[in-house]
Every structure is written in C-alpha cells, then in structure tokens.
Amino acid sequence: MIRRSVDWVWPENFRVGAADRGLAYGDGLFETLRLIDSQPILLELHFKRLLAGARHLGLACDRQLLAQWWQELVRRLRAQGLDNGVVKLILTRGSGGRGYRPPASPRLTVITSFHPVPPLPGDGGVATVLCRTRMHATMGGFKTLNRLEQVQASAELPADAYEGLMLDHAGRLTEGTRTNLFLIDEQGLVSPPTASLAVNGVMRTALMQLLPSAGIPVREQCLQWDRVRRGRGLILVNSVSGIVEVRRIGCLELPSDSRVATIRRLSKQAFGL
C-alpha cells in the first residue's frame, strides 16, 4: 500500500499507538461486513455510510482509499482461504492535535480484523428485553466509535436474551443495541425516523429501498410503546445477522406475522442475506 497518509493495521501485527484519537476520544468510524461464499453483503451501502460519516467528522477518507483497502483485503482473504465470516473495519483520525482539537492533516489509521459469524437464531424468532439505558441520536446515525450507550445497554442483557431494545429520551422504541427495528402493522412496516437513530444501519437502508417496490410499504414514524403492544409483529435487522423476528420483549409476547417469511425471502434474493 503506497498511500502515505494512512497507517494500515492488519491482524498479523494488531497493535496501534496508544495516542491514537480513536482510543483517546472515540474519534473514528467502523463497519462490520458479512462475507458469504466470498461475496461481501451490501458492500456499496457500507462504503456509502462510511464515506458520509467521514465527511461528517471531517476525515479524509475517499473512494480511492476504500478501493485500496478492498483490493488488499481480497488478496489476504484469498491467501488465507477465508470465504465466510465478518470483516471489521475501523477508521480513526490517527494521533496528534491539541487535546480534542483535530490536527490539520491527520494521518488516518485503518484497522482490519476477521471474525467468525456470531451465532444466528433460527427462523422461530427470539426473546429480547427492554434496556434501562436510553439512547441518544447525537452523531447523525453514523457508526462512530462512541458506543458506550450500546455497551451499557448490552451489559444489561440476561443470558437468554438475543438482543436488548432501547428507548430514546422520550421513551419511544428506537433500536436494538446492534440492530435496527421495524414494527409490522396492518399497512406494512414502520421504522423510527432516520433522524432519531443512534446507528442508521445499512440493512435498514437496503430494506427501505427494496420492500415498497415489492408491495410492502414502509413508513417512518415514532414508536410509542402502546403502538408496539398493538402491533402485528416486530423484526430486528442488521447486515451480519439479516432479519430476525422478535417473539418476546421481557414478559410481553408478540405475534408472528406471515409477512416476515416474505421479507426474508425478498432480502435473500436481493442481498444474499
């Protein structure tokens, strides 16, 4: 890799400088990308979100840098015979600057790691809990390295819960710790508004583009709790685990809706997940 303004960190020497701003302030972004039979799932949407987040933070990450990264990644995956799993990419502003204030021309740090696919639930659906930790949409839905609310919420999960659901400051159901959610009602799907999200997931974006043209309308509306109780079902989505049906939130049992199977089929056809 010849780009001089980047420090590349790969698994064989998986260390970073302790003055890195990613560590000091969470000054950076990340993506987790599923790989199925050597095919990256929703790669273009991952890249788009990363580039938009970089613009938001003022990080000099562009298409050329991502293309360089991808080329090197594919070479390494092939060399190691890795066809399936999860690739994690962290992009930080590197080190330097005066305190919080970023340096004028930072040398970015790009960190890559490979992971096995986490345990995936079957089609029968999952149990979740409602977390006490509230979430705040402070960074435009970008996947920044400031994720303490998700960490705190995750620490609340009992062993038998697949995911924790989070409310915003006004008590509205907004997202899971690592998933976005859609409520199912008579008319179709309902998602909390994009502006209310801590993380605007790429699988959510992909489904909002796909489903309306397949006859399943999607609206953005705030989800007060009584609406969830009256709903016909709830699904959790992300780009690693795909679409997961929620059958329980704490003691509240949720119905199963026949449209979930259709949504899953459409998603598999369109995105491979």
Place this chain on the structure above:
Amino acid sequence: MIRRSVDWVWPENFRVGAADRGLAYGDGLFETLRLIDSQPILLELHFKRLLAGARHLGLACDRQLLAQWWQELVRRLRAQGLDNGVVKLILTRGSGGRGYRPPASPRLTVITSFHPVPPLPGDGGVATVLCRTRMHATMGGFKTLNRLEQVQASAELPADAYEGLMLDHAGRLTEGTRTNLFLIDEQGLVSPPTASLAVNGVMRTALMQLLPSAGIPVREQCLQWDRVRRGRGLILVNSVSGIVEVRRIGCLELPSDSRVATIRRLSKQAFGL
C-alpha cells in the same frame, strides 16, 4: 507491578492491542492531572471521579489499583526528573466480550503519558466562540472516552479563540469543550446543574466546595442565553489551566468582575492552582 488483571502501558512502549474496547467503543475513562513542582493538583478529586466513573461503567478499578499506579508513576517521574506538566491516565475495559457486550472478567488497560502544560492565558482574559455542535449529558458527567462532541466542537474553533462554549439540546449554555463554566452575577456564581454536564470537572467540584465558605455563594441553575448577556462576567475552569476569565463570546463583550481575582487567589491558596 504484580496485579495480573491489568495491562500497564507506559511511554517507553506506547502501543495497545487494536482490539482494545477503549478503541472499539470508547469503553473507558480518562483523567488529566496537573503536576506543579512535583505536587499533583486535586489528586483526590481526580481519583474520586475516576472511581465513580468506573462504578458507573462496571470497571473493576479500586483504590488499591490507583495506589499501585501512583507509586509507579512517582518513581518514573523522579527517575526522569519531571516536576511539572500534565499526566494523562486512560483506563479501558481491555479487549474481549461478544460485540458490545462486555466480558465477565475483563483485563483492564491502564495507559499513562506525560505532556507539557498547554499554553496558559494571562490574567487579562480570553476570547471564546459559541459552537454549533450541541452537547448531551449522556454518561453521568464522567470523563469517558466517548468525546466526539468535544472533538467536533473543537474543530469549529478559529485560531484566535481560546475555547469553544457549548449549548445543550435546549439551547442553554452548559460548558466549554475542555472546561466547566461559572456565570458571575450580583449574588455570586451560577453553574449549570451537575446533571446537565457532559463532563463534571474536578476544578468545578473543588470550587463549589471552597467558595461558599469564603463568602462567595454558588448556585446551580440553567443558563439561558439572555442570562449570560445580563451577567457580570463568566469564568472557565479546569484542573490543568485553573481559572480563566472570558472577555468575549463571538461578538459579545463581557464585563470583568473584581471577584475573579479573589476567586483565583482563594483557589491558588487552597489547591495550588
């Protein structure tokens, strides 16, 4: 150091594992401690805040660990002849866990670095600007590693501004990017309520304990903007730079109050800064 559950990182080998949760999620805390003629300023308050933050995040950091750290720090400072400067301490949850979810028994990372004292303004006061980036008090005022709002606000600062002031979601003046603030009015000092702070600074805490007994009352009240305009002055405080008078916010000139000199004198007597 014999404590097995801690990875100590010192300047001579200033690297951390790239899977550290401090980097991945900002899962940790930090303190910056001023050293004047070998005396640490407000050490006990720094330790108290760090321990309270560790309890909040569920990090197993206790007095014994801090005592170990302090002993080793003093030894190193003596060996290098460092009497003055700033010591930065970062405490992270180390690596491990399943995604956001923390591991049951994390091995903490403790990172220490030494820095020169940043440029300090004279007693004549400073110019500041009002930042567009808003602040959110989401983590109990603890000094966590989730500091992107401060980074974003700092990036707004023009070269001639000493500090950027931040408003909360409701447009109330709440703190600086690296300082807490007190408004001066007829009755004494006014500070934004503790619960509204992104960082509850140790110098703020120290002054709130000290000043009332010296005849300068301190109240906690929300600071609407018109209140700042009608005020008699504004000071910024932190434990590295001490007490700094604000003479300007953007185009708004602020008056200078004779009580600032008294407050500065009381602080120097009591805390050495």
